[in-house]
Amino acid sequence: MARDSEREEVHEYLLLNRIFEEKVLEEYEDSGIPELPHLSIGQEAVGVGGTFAFEADDWLAPSLRTRAVMLMRLSLRDVVTGMYGTKSSPTEGRTTQHHLGSSENHILGTTGLIGSHLNVAVGAGLSARQLDEDRVTGVFFGDGAATRGEFHTAINYAAVEDLPVVFILENNQWIEETPAMDVIAVEENISEMAGHDIPKEVIDGQDVDVVLESVSGAVERARSGEGPTLIEAKTYRYRPHAEVIPERRDEKEIEEWKERDPVHLHEERILDDGLVDEEWIEAKRAEITEEVNSAFEFAKNDPMPAEDVMYQVYKDTEIDENGGVVR
Amino acid sequence: MTELTVRESINQALAEEIERDERVFLYGEDVGDYGGLYQVTEGLQEQLGDDRVFDTPLSETTLGGTVVGAALTGSRPIVEIMFGDFLSVIADHLINYAAKMHFNYGDGTSVPLVVRTTYGGGDQFGLHHSQDPMPWFQNVPGLKMVAPATPYDYKGLLKAAVRDDDPVVFFENKQRYEVSGDVPDEDYTVPIGEADIKRRGEDMTIVAIGGMVDVAMEAADELDAQGYDCEVIDPRTVMPLDKETILESVKKTHGLTIVHESAQFGGMGGEIAAEAADEALYYLDAPVKRVAAPFTPVPFAENLEQSYLPNADDVEAAVIDALEG
Numbered sequence: 001m002a003r004d005s006e007r008e009e010v011h012e013y014l015l016l017n018r019i020f021e022e023k024v025l026e027e028y029e030d031s032g033i034p035e036l037p038h039l040s041i042g043q044e045a046v047g048v049g050g051t052f053a054f055e056a057d058d059w060l061a062p063s064l065r066t067r068a069v070m071l072m073r074l075s076l077r078d079v080v081t082g083m084y085g086t087k088s089s090p091t092e093g094r095t096t097q098h099h100l101g102s103s104e105n106h107i108l109g110t111t112g113l114i115g116s117h118l119n120v121a122v123g124a125g126l127s128a129r130q131l132d133e134d135r136v137t138g139v140f141f142g143d144g145a146a147t148r149g150e151f152h153t154a155i156n157y158a159a160v161e162d163l164p165v166v167f168i169l170e171n172n173q174w175i176e177e178t179p180a181m182d183v184i185a186v187e188e189n190i191s192e193m194a195g196h197d198i199p200k201e202v203i204d205g206q207d208v209d210v211v212l213e214s215v216s217g218a219v220e221r222a223r224s225g226e227g228p229t230l231i232e233a234k235t236y237r238y239r240p241h242a243e244v245i246p247e248r249r250d251e252k253e254i255e256e257w258k259e260r261d262p263v264h265l266h267e268e269r270i271l272d273d274g275l276v277d278e279e280w281i282e283a284k285r286a287e288i289t290e291e292v293n294s295a296f297e298f299a300k301n302d303p304m305p306a307e308d309v310m311y312q313v314y315k316d317t318e319i320d321e322n323g324g325v326v327r
Numbered sequence: 328m329t330e331l332t333v334r335e336s337i338n339q340a341l342a343e344e345i346e347r348d349e350r351v352f353l354y355g356e357d358v359g360d361y362g363g364l365y366q367v368t369e370g371l372q373e374q375l376g377d378d379r380v381f382d383t384p385l386s387e388t389t390l391g392g393t394v395v396g397a398a399l400t401g402s403r404p405i406v407e408i409m410f411g412d413f414l415s416v417i418a419d420h421l422i423n424y425a426a427k428m429h430f431n432y433g434d435g436t437s438v439p440l441v442v443r444t445t446y447g448g449g450d451q452f453g454l455h456h457s458q459d460p461m462p463w464f465q466n467v468p469g470l471k472m473v474a475p476a477t478p479y480d481y482k483g484l485l486k487a488a489v490r491d492d493d494p495v496v497f498f499e500n501k502q503r504y505e506v507s508g509d510v511p512d513e514d515y516t517v518p519i520g521e522a523d524i525k526r527r528g529e530d531m532t533i534v535a536i537g538g539m540v541d542v543a544m545e546a547a548d549e550l551d552a553q554g555y556d557c558e559v560i561d562p563r564t565v566m567p568l569d570k571e572t573i574l575e576s577v578k579k580t581h582g583l584t585i586v587h588e589s590a591q592f593g594g595m596g597g598e599i600a601a602e603a604a605d606e607a608l609y610y611l612d613a614p615v616k617r618v619a620a621p622f623t624p625v626p627f628a629e630n631l632e633q634s635y636l637p638n639a640d641d642v643e644a645a646v647i648d649a650l651e652g
Contacts, residue, residue, distance in 0.1 A: 059400055089433075090433035090434075091430070091432065091433045092433070094430050095430065095431045099431060100431065100432070100433070101431055101432040102433065102434060102436075103399075103432065103434055103436045104434050108396065108399060109399070109424075109428050109431045109432055109436075111419075111423040111424055111427070112423070113423055116419055116420065116423065117392075119388060119391065119393050119396065119420075120392045120393070120395050120396035120399070120420070120424065121396055122389070122392065122393050122396060123392060123393030123395055123396020123398075123399070124396040124399065124400040125396075126393050126396070126404075127397040127400040127401055127404075128400070130350070130352050130378075130397070130402050130404075131349075131350065131401055133401070137396075149386075149388050150388060153384070153386040153388045153389040153392075156384060156386070157383070157384060157386070157393065160384070312430050313429065313430065313468045314429065314437075314469065314471070314493045315429050315435065315437035315493050316437070316492045316493050316519070317471070317493065317519060317520045317567055323468065323566070323568065324570040324571070324602075325520040325521070325564075325567045325568065325569045327521075327569070
């Protein structure tokens, strides 16, 4: 269990994640957001607990749905302007915040191809070894990514080289609109597919304390040279894969998962433990809501970028807009 | 100056760059103790240590992903992909990752990696070990492609590729490892993005890529004996392309012939021809010719493969056809 002050901070991040994404949904339905929302509502404990377990200069490679990495390592203004693609956004509208990379904040950029970041994260681990740097890399990925060769090859190489990488499988049960277990040839735990000789843990992804404890242990092992760990966190998303996709899952299944909501679960625990009271929670909710609303207000009023920003193609060579070298 | 083969010049460039910068390392299948399939990395592991030169699993998926991740986090990795044909496996990491991360970061980050690979036919290795895969990637903004011809350029461009902040795919022609030439003893680089005029001439511009530079030079000698004075341009960097040097030459010679080993259809020749049509049409006195492979996989049988590959006779015929109609 984390220290008391850290438990409060963890709860603030859970609230931030939830309030932020509920606002995204509201804005998307109300007036539209250029970036199509792929919400993580319901599975925030994995991202928040997972991210919290790393040091600030450890590298993190988020999945499409690890919004927590972005919210915990970037400013709200960067995240929201990133969704609108406005002038003040981190890449001035070149890309959405879904896949944004930031060397400053040690977020590894990703792509729109689910799972292609797994070996990239292993490369960051290889880099740490080559440069003799004491940092660990965490990579979050979904159950869909686990069906790719990337998953097996990344774990094999990390394991054979004992690289400081923590693999966090966010098993939210559904691969887009297909039940994961319909297309994965194991009985219960997806992590069983990886036959590699590395420590594996299957954990309750709805309980942020469990996630934090498990990932912290893996980070410690990686940092002390004991190599990678694979953690499978069982969780669930309340929303469809993307907001454009109509919901086709059984309402009963969704309601059952909501009974173990990660934000409520943690809220009840810190209230029961007397760590905070209802007033603290209400005050935090109001404070975060205000910050989120203000970031959206800013983004909606932010001008669009100048067209020349899209010609950031090479760092070392100047080219014209048809690919010719400018001498 | 010392006379070195292409193989030796690459080996030296690797050793010098790994020694020069502690962020540089070389890895890939069999590159360690064995010295690589083509023995290009022979002795490097012993010389530099197995922490700087090391073997990997066969998985190109791992190589493609890890080389990007290492380059994004402070290393300057060099990976060997045994055959250019296998770039198809790492195409995702090259196209969607390496080429696009500079665009996808707000803080100027780029991806300083080098992928070294072999390409080209002539060994009867068949359809999956003989291709020239450059056209697969010429439409990918953000990626750099280098295909040198001489030992001097091989060494200087490989060193430049390692020092470049962008992702570079370095193409080594299998038939040219034994070609020798003078290479300076001191440290030097050849700038990426700069074409080289390998031979000066007035009657025809021949643009030849990679292994085809030697073919074009041989043809130019034969044509010279027949009274045709050809200029041979080696782009050296295939992407991004130094169009200016090519167009200036076309405006001088009033002719253009392009030679490459990949298929004519969809190849770089079409792109260079279109640039000339766009920027220098009224300077042209002859039809633009392309000498390239037919639109079929690289065949296995000796006579078929030889017929597939462009040679000096093909270049000679194309130039005479253009100039004499």
